[in-house]
Amino acid sequence: MIGAARSFVHHHARVLEQRRFAFLFDGGPAEPVVTALAAYRNDDGGFGHALEPDGRGPSSQPLHTYTAVRLAHEVGDDRFAADAADFLGSVANADGGVPNCLVTARDDPRAPWWEVSTDSDLLMTALAASALHQTGVEHPWLDRASAYCWQRIDGLGKTHPYEVNACVQFLQHVPDRPRAEAAAARLGEIVREQGLVDLGEGQRTEGYAAGETHKPHDYAATPDSIARAWFSHDEVARDLDDLEAARRDDGGWAFPWPAWTPVTEFEWRPIVTIEALLTLRAYGRIS
Template sequence: MIEAARSFVWHNARVLEQRAFEFLFGDGGADGVVAAVLAYRNDDGGFGHALEPDGRGPSSQPLHTYTALSWLAEVGDDAWVGSAGDFLASVSTSDGGVPNALGTSRDHPRAPWWQVSEESDLLMTALCASVFHRVGSAHPWVGAATEYCWRRIDAMEGSHPYEVAACAKFLDHVPDRARAEVAAERVGRLVRERGLVDLGDGKAHEGYAAGETHRPHQYAPTPDSLARRWFTDDEVARSLDGLEAARKDDGGWTFAWPVWTPVTEFEWRPIVTIEALSVLRAYGRIS
């Protein structure tokens, strides 16, 4: 499975995903991943240039910055967290959160779900805060952002799968573990009560594309994720079975959300292929 995916990546992936694949599943070093990530960095400390494929413009955006810091954290490099925190602080709202997409993205192509706003967004703030907690950063931005996330999570009565998945990442890494466990239990009940997980029916959440669902392994990408407790062993096993079965004949995986411009299909597939292999390895399905 890994060799087939390696062939797929070499045929199709950007330099970043090539370097990341070899770091995770071959003998590639961290330096190559860092160099590839830094190609997307801007002078303001944030990241842009379609690092996350659905935002095509050059400007620094919170989601690009989260993606960059996630890869840097994966290879053990936290040298750029401080300047990235300065960027996020510069675009934060008065309540401590960051918007989904900044106004600087208006003049460039972006997916319809990149919502330009001046208001804070829980999904985006939770993702960004999660990676700062993952690396143990004490940057001043993360304190206010964390409090914003706690307020929103504590008051959560409804949500959607992508937002819940972002909150799950936040809860996996935030330092207050006792509070995180209590919040995760409550969010997990909401997921099941509101039908925010695909346990086999394949029914997409309202407003999503056909087949664009969140399965247990997408909330809990590792066995030690707090969200793993939301699902039974059988539910997780079926989710992983489905993930294995979703591999295409070319060795890679694909995705269910819309392809709004052709290049995104080619850029996203290596990304979700690496994610799929990482989940399968974390659960012991591959070595």
């Protein structure tokens, strides 16, 4: 499975994903991953230039910045964290929240769901805060952002899978573990009550494309995830069986959301292929 995925990545992936694959599965060095990430960095400490394939413009955006900090930490390097926190603090609102997509991207090509706004966004703030908490960096913005996330999570009502997943990432890494465990338990009840998980029955979430669902492994990518307790052993086992079976003949996995421009299909598939392999390895399905 890894050999087929390696061939797929070499055929289709950007340099970043090739270097990341080499580090994660072939014992490759960390520095080339960080060097590849640095190419997406701007002088303001944020990241742009389509690091996340759905935002094609050069401007620094919170989602690109979250991704850069997370992937650098994955290889054991947190050199971008402090400057990233400065950037996020510079674009945050008074409540500590950051928008999903900044007005600097208004004229840039981007996916329809990259909606330009000045409003604080729980999904984006939770993701960005989670990556910085993971690095252990201390920053005034992170304190404000965490307070914003706690306030929103504690009062969460109707939500959607991507927002839930961002909250899971925040709860996985925020230092207050007892509070995080309690909040995760409530969040799991919301997921069940609102039907926000696909347990193999093809549930469709309002507003999303057919097949664009979240499976148990999307919330709990590893056995030690704070969301793992939401699902039974049998539910997780069936889901992992389905994940293995979803591998295509070319060795890679597909993604369930729409490809709004052709290049995103080629850039997203290596990313989700790496994530699928990481999940299967974490659960002992591959060595």
